[in-house]
Amino acid sequence: MDRLVNTVRPYAWGSTTAIPELLGVPPTGEPQAELWMGAHPAAPSRIDRGTGPLPLGDVIAADPEGELGADTARRFGPALPFLLKVLAAADPLSLQVHPDPDQARAGFADEEARGIPLDAPHRNYKDAGHKPELICALTPFDGLCGFRAPDATAELLAALDVDPLKPYVDLLHAHPESAALREVLTAVLSAERTAMAETVGQAADAARRLADHDGPHRAAYAAYASLARHYPGDPGVIAAMLLNHVRLQPGEALYLGAGVPHAYLEGLGIEIMANSDNVLRCGLTPKHVDVPELLRVVRFEATAPAVLRPEADVDGAEVYETPAPEFRLSRYALAAGSPPHPLDARTAQILLCTAGTARLRGEDGSETTLGRGESAFVRAGERVDLSGEGSVFRATAAS
Template structure:
């Protein structure tokens, strides 16, 4: 397939979604709109994009298209390196309410967990299924405005200080002494203690934190988020997660990389998300969904790290690239100006593009028929296309393989 094609992408409705951002992005209006949480762009069996192409506007799932011509769509290296599978999943997120505290497995953990649950005959749609596939799930989240997230453990001394400030002096004394042994061990002991508390104990501790937060909310974001989470989950100890996880605020265009095993929760805002093509998530709280505390403890990394806010760097074709260690994906931003068209090259790798602002038209050397790319529309550029040209005035995000 040596031509660019439009994508029709599934929209996932979750209660934490927004009634405004995605509907506005795709041009929907009305009073009966349900919260829209995610747009999925990719070839995941749970929610697969459909490819629309040709004079008759025929549709085919992206999975099926890749299966018919894997090398032409993916590119030779991608086909061989990822066994004929699109290695990434591209999303638009509209976070109206906080998502669950969660972490994703590494590759070894995913393969072992998937095989184990298959052996136990736990259905893929079963509520208690932890591993619906056998892939790891590193990801990058890029803010489209103001975006709040919890990610990774705070320095242990910082956590101990916050525990004291928020009324947990006994816990600070009990777990603070473990710092002399090792920070990861101290964090693990503390988190294990919290996640196994009885509901009555959780409620009492959350209430204690809220009382202290009320006197701090006018000057501390941490206090504000403890109070917000506690209002939604008064008997869930993970409402105090801002005391032990880094609270990060991203401005438009800023991003963070989430490594396998890194505990995190997206709290508020709209974003582009790009990840390995997996749906493996183990949850720890702030959710009505299944929580497997014992399994979560096996996959979480308790080695804290300084949070690095990522900003894109200019590439050789004027696109701005976000650098991560991931082998499966690369995110970039393309700013197209009317007086300066953008010329790109697939470099024998498939790419997905979505327009978030403006209007543009894409043409290729082999096919001068233009594909129009307006706000909310996405396209797939097969590897064999080679050179392509974007004209107009638009802000576009691109997902490909590094």
């Protein structure tokens, strides 16, 4: 068992208080957006096995099979296949989408062949991997996820009564679903920026008015009005109006596969993803938006947000099942006096305590205690019993 020393990422959209409160440390006054747990080279966790702190990725690279387990190393190579985060959003994140494995490999190879530096602001593919992800709410958590059915979006836009949006309403009514969504998103992201900024302003004013009245889209209108306050004139505000608004309650989760446009708006959650940096942005950001590549990657299909609730496992865990092979997230509700939970030792795991206290006991009698916000790495083959009183999230590769 190795206690992790983790890095907090200070992105501008982050909460100034949520992660410090979780960690039990004073706020700095600066945004603290994400706490990373894993071996991503941008901000690796560190462990100390008696020779001084080392990046977790270096420890794994020195003995991939010993640290990850033979099966995990064979499937994913000599690197931890997932990244675990605490995400604390006070302001909206960018509207974005992730490529599938084939798109990621092809896109990365193409940009490498063209000699685009990895740190270039117009680079789309930072690696050759895909980036499925799951967000699990620790507090009420607002987001946008997947395209709403075109007829329902036409109704939402028509109620705004904004003249420049009326052609989009007609398109959403007149075409097959995928064609309608593609044409409208293309038109929004390709529009002349000054004219679109004026349209965004009119739509935001109307959304604010409608958010004050009862109706099926009241919460969505409030969310879109908030986006416009944060990103005035951004075409991404209109693009966001094509998406479902969803509010997760604590313990609920969303899985986001390839091609699904999404954005996180506000809240504290546990995020787990494949260990990739590949993001294509649709808007709500000052960063690069590559419209042609984005349109190639987006899946133009309407999907109702599939809110996940954990399913009980035989070992007493509550598991969030997804199709992603790179990760599996589970949660343990620990009660004082209950028998310990023996944790499967076939693959590497990261354990994060989010409430109360967790005790880890190894076969050799060694013990580690985790308080709120603390985490540990357990190498493959190391049998650990988990007990205590509180809540613990466990991240592993999927079996």
